[in-house]
Amino acid sequence: MRTRALGLVVLLVFATGGAADERRSGLAFMSPALRAMQEDETSNPGTLWVKDGEASWSAPAGDAKRSCASCHGEAATAMRGVSARYPAYDARLARPIDLAGRIESCRTRHQRAAPVAREDATLLALEAFVGAQSRGLSIAPPADKRLDPYRARGKATWQRRMGQLDLSCADCHDGNAGRKLAGSVIPEGHPTGYPIYRLEWQSLGSFERRVRGCMAGVRAQPFAEDAVEQVELELYLMQRAAGLAVETPAVRP
Amino acid sequence: MARTLVTVPKSAKRGDVIEIKTLIAHPMETGFRTGDGGSVLPRNIIRRFTCRYGDEVVFAAQLFPAVSANPLLSFFTVATDSGTLTCTWEGDNGFAQTESVALTVT
Amino acid sequence: MKRRRLLQTAAGLGALVVLRPVAAAPAPAPSPVLDVLVQGFANNQPVGTGRVKLGISPLIENGNAAPLTVTVDSPMTAADHVKRIAIFNEKNPERDVAIFTLGPRAGRASVSTRMRLATSQRLVAVAELSDGSFWQDRADVIVTLAACIEE
Numbered sequence: 439m440r441t442r443a444l445g446l447v448v449l450l451v452f453a454t455g456g457a458a459d460e461r462r463s464g465l466a467f468m469s470p471a472l473r474a475m476q477e478d479e480t481s482n483p484g485t486l487w488v489k490d491g492e493a494s495w496s497a498p499a500g501d502a503k504r505s506c507a508s509c510h511g512e513a514a515t516a517m518r519g520v521s522a523r524y525p526a527y528d529a530r531l532a533r534p535i536d537l538a539g540r541i542e543s544c545r546t547r548h549q550r551a552a553p554v555a556r557e558d559a560t561l562l563a564l565e566a567f568v569g570a571q572s573r574g575l576s577i578a579p580p581a582d583k584r585l586d587p588y589r590a591r592g593k594a595t596w597q598r599r600m601g602q603l604d605l606s607c608a609d610c611h612d613g614n615a616g617r618k619l620a621g622s623v624i625p626e627g628h629p630t631g632y633p634i635y636r637l638e639w640q641s642l643g644s645f646e647r648r649v650r651g652c653m654a655g656v657r658a659q660p661f662a663e664d665a666v667e668q669v670e671l672e673l674y675l676m677q678r679a680a681g682l683a684v685e686t687p688a689v690r691p
Numbered sequence: 692m693a694r695t696l697v698t699v700p701k702s703a704k705r706g707d708v709i710e711i712k713t714l715i716a717h718p719m720e721t722g723f724r725t726g727d728g729g730s731v732l733p734r735n736i737i738r739r740f741t742c743r744y745g746d747e748v749v750f751a752a753q754l755f756p757a758v759s760a761n762p763l764l765s766f767f768t769v770a771t772d773s774g775t776l777t778c779t780w781e782g783d784n785g786f787a788q789t790e791s792v793a794l795t796v797t
Numbered sequence: 798m799k800r801r802r803l804l805q806t807a808a809g810l811g812a813l814v815v816l817r818p819v820a821a822a823p824a825p826a827p828s829p830v831l832d833v834l835v836q837g838f839a840n841n842q843p844v845g846t847g848r849v850k851l852g853i854s855p856l857i858e859n860g861n862a863a864p865l866t867v868t869v870d871s872p873m874t875a876a877d878h879v880k881r882i883a884i885f886n887e888k889n890p891e892r893d894v895a896i897f898t899l900g901p902r903a904g905r906a907s908v909s910t911r912m913r914l915a916t917s918q919r920l921v922a923v924a925e926l927s928d929g930s931f932w933q934d935r936a937d938v939i940v941t942l943a944a945c946i947e948e
Contacts, residue, residue, distance in 0.1 A: 471854045471864040475911075480698035483761040486716045490694050621941030622858065637859035640718070640760040691858035708904030721913070723890045744902065751898040752908075757889050759862035759911040766897070769904035 464625040476689035484687025491567025500551030569686030592674030601658030628679035631688020703770035721756035737782035839931040851922040860914040869906035
């Protein structure tokens with residue numbers, strides 16, 4: 439086990455060529471005041487949703503009247519590292535799912551609760567709570583070969599020009615990250631802290647909502663809710679962000 | 692019941708000046724925004740915040756629509772005796788919420 | 798002749814030094830709108846510049862929530878403390894932002910919150926002290942908007 443870990447470290451050093459990691463999360467592009475807002479959990483508005491999620495975790499729900507805790511136990515141990523390795527492959531659905539999809543799957547199948555919309559407050563709160571259990575840990579996409587074709591399609595989506603403005607995600611977030619778009623700094627687009635408290639939304643919201651906003655911004659047709667393309671894109675981006683720290687719940691302008 | 696977060700130090704020495712941070716989930720709807728369909732979303736804000744240390748009000752705030760949603764109010768007080776800090780938020784549409792936190796002073 | 802010139806110059810310089818007025822406290826950043834609000838809060842009493850610090854980032858990434866802290870230099874004793882702090886704005890739909898009530902129990906005159914900013918503008922924080930004096934500080938903010946408006 440130790441030998442394998444050592445081997446992985448050696449491999450990583452070789453793979454990066456020992457070069458400094460130049461990737462920066464959106465946190466680095468924010469002013470000191472907003473960075474403090476995110477980093478101080480006692481004043482981060484996202485913490486309100488994390489607390490809600492914490493209450494939901496222990497509350498019996500659905501027709502089965504079971505709580506998350508009744509199966510998973512203490513979230514701090516059971517959920518530690520989980521969001522850092524999502525999206526993951528779901529064998530039953532035979533496709534990858536994101537964390538929200540996994541939580542919904544648990545809720546509808548095991549708690550027999552009614553399905554809710556993606557931006558439902560209870561679902562977001564559970565996502566925030568589960569995500570917060572990985573805060574500070576490195577994003578660690580699973581080395582699951584079944585994810586490869588989906589991740590490749592996610593990368594293709596990232597690089598494909600779309601919409602009336604005919605721009606690809608890569609055009610802004612790879613080619614022009616750090617520069618300004620109408621007074622706002624363009625970040626690199628690493629989904630390190632979802633669900634985020636976005637000042638523009640005055641609320642907590644999902645990665646899907648953010649992508650929908652970007653796609654509407656270039657006048658492209660956003661993905662349908664629960665579309666696999668959304669998960670494919672997140673799969674690619676989490677690989678692209680591998681090693682960066684989870685910041686859930688992050689604060690973003 | 693809106694979700695709140697009141698943060699006080701776990702303990703304090705008598706005479707310490709301690710920081711109290713409060714957050715509450717509330718849209719602070721200004722009354723200036725229009726919703727889908729073009730009609731104005733009515734004002735719905737928290738108008739008043741008070742913090743009592745025991746029986747005495749040690750901090751109060753009058754809030755207007757210019758205060759952001761999910762408002763943060765952070766202030767200081769002198770730790771005198773062990774007791775209860777009671778935070779009250781009151782606002783439009785009969786909104787009233789109270790949270791109490793114990794403070795240990797040695 | 799040279800000595801007289803030197804003495805005359807020295808005397809002249811001395812007169813210059815004596816006549817030059819003591820440097821006044823810097824006038825607050827001009828804003829007729831804020832002047833009226835400050836005068837109203839201070840019941841038309843004189844309002845000094847200083848002792849108050851309105852801390853806000855000069856460049857605001859999103860006007861929905863701009864963190865700010867108002868600090869007043871005060872011992873916060875029963876004899877000498879801050880009674881109230883008011884914050885006003887120039888260009889939001891309404892001028893008032895918040896009015897905080899402190900007192901000697903506060904220990905430190907420092908309050909933090911987050912405010913909405915409709916556009917780039919000038920803000921003011923006014924403090925009322927227990928001795929009846931008023932003090933103000935002003936801050937300029939530049940507000941950038943989200944590049945892509947949602948929905």
